[in-house]
Amino acid sequence: MPSHPSSRIQQAREALAGRLREVRRDAGISGRELAVRCGWSESKSSRIENAKTPPSDADIRAWCRACDADDQVPDLIAANRQSADAHIEWRRLQRSGLRLLQESTGDLYQRTGMFRVYVSDVIPGFLQTPGYATALLGSIADFRGTPDDVSDAVEARMRRNAVLGNGALRFRFVLEESVLRHRLCGPDTMAAQLGHLLMAMDLPHVVLGVIPFARQRTVWPMPTFTVFDNHRVHADTLDSAATLTQPSQIDLYGRAFERLAQDAEHGSAARALVADALACLG
Template sequence: MTSGTTSVDEARNALGKRLRELRVAAKLSGKQLAESLSWPGSKVSKIENGKQTPTDDDIRRWTGATGAEDQAESLLATLHNLETQHAEWQRVLKAGMKSHQLTLSQMDERTKFYRSFENTVIPGLLQTPEYARSRFAQVVMVHKVPNDINDAVRARMQRQEMLYMPDKRFYFVITEAALHYRLVPPEVMIGQLDRLMAISTMRNVKLGVIGFKTQYATDPRHGFMMLDDFLVRFESYSAELNLKQPHELELYASIFEHHAAVASYGAAARTIIGRVMEELAAEADESGA
């Protein structure tokens, strides 16, 4: 895999290559195919070169125009697998944020070991209702999706019940930066930090904090979650990405271990959290004076 290329890119490129092969076999130029489908001239090239993801209708019309209707179902299956890997938020959240939380719950049931690294936000499974409410409000603002914040918060809190299941293990590593970022009001963040204090003492939850003065082994580029050894999930502004390729799983497991190795735990982690709580409380006192 080349630098900057993910399995999602590779899958989209592979799909484009298969569609190009059908066009060539039908002895059609890109321009001829586009004209027969009443498409802009650039659309065929974009799809074939992995620059644009085709829709179900695009696949059906392409196979029809190239006399390859028998290939349609196989190509649609490839497309739907690609959509699962690269789940755009506008599509994922069109039924509401609660619906997405329930979808995640289905995968929760089969997962026994969670590993989560976060560099900017508190992981969803550790959020207080107030912190989660603020985060969901930001989702509504950014993505213009249905406002079902109350239902989404309740669904997230229900998901957190699995933290107390004895057959599951959780390993969270967060950066000190995530404790400082002003993503929620100060009073909400103080409550969230208090929640982290309590979580750090749970039997089947391991919580590590990487302090500002810690020397990293590798850069904290973005947050991600590993579900057992079968899935890596992380979020971009536009989509939720789900990676399943063995080499990707191995890479992210290694990165998690690098971050986990330099984190502070137990009393040392609580010292960092407590220091941030004191700073926030002092600011709140000053603003209220």
């Protein structure tokens, strides 16, 4: 069972408090000295370090300035702001059905200029056909035991995916070759899906790479993730979608994407891998 939201918020606050404690210790100063440098009471330092009082952004800046650790301010402030909602459980969104899950990211899609998407499991949502999306979302609903609103969820996904037709945006995809081979639907539906991939690869604002099975890799296969501009990352696991906003986290996933992209085939070689998967459907 997922933990209660209040417990997750407290865990995030405790993690932030621990990081602030380490910043102070690395500076070699006591809680009392920190309080003097910040101009507040020693008890306030103690409450923050013990996660009794959540710090404000200004408190974090003062704390880091007192410890000569200004370089850590952006990450710590981002962690502070996302403490209440950094880890969004699929189940919480899915209680009202899968349609809500599709619509929950609509605004984010509209305000993003560059999408970088790596997938190791299924065809990226942006590139799914209605038939493939129906099979996938139906499987998810059955596995999760969520309300049966697959048709509405598919329609919501297709509306959301309309951003792919906006030539002013940029999309970069990296797929593991296994994604092209997984049979999540019937052969006709999968053939239509792979054909749709080939058409999407013709769009001038879409770059799609495929990492072949036999490629000597520089990085290992990873869980699926999406980088929205340089501001936010969604990283998927079986039970959750982590929303990451700390600059160091975004940088980490950005570097991972670039390494994965280097391992991928692009252009005609990538098209050949998709076409081969299509031919194998018989």
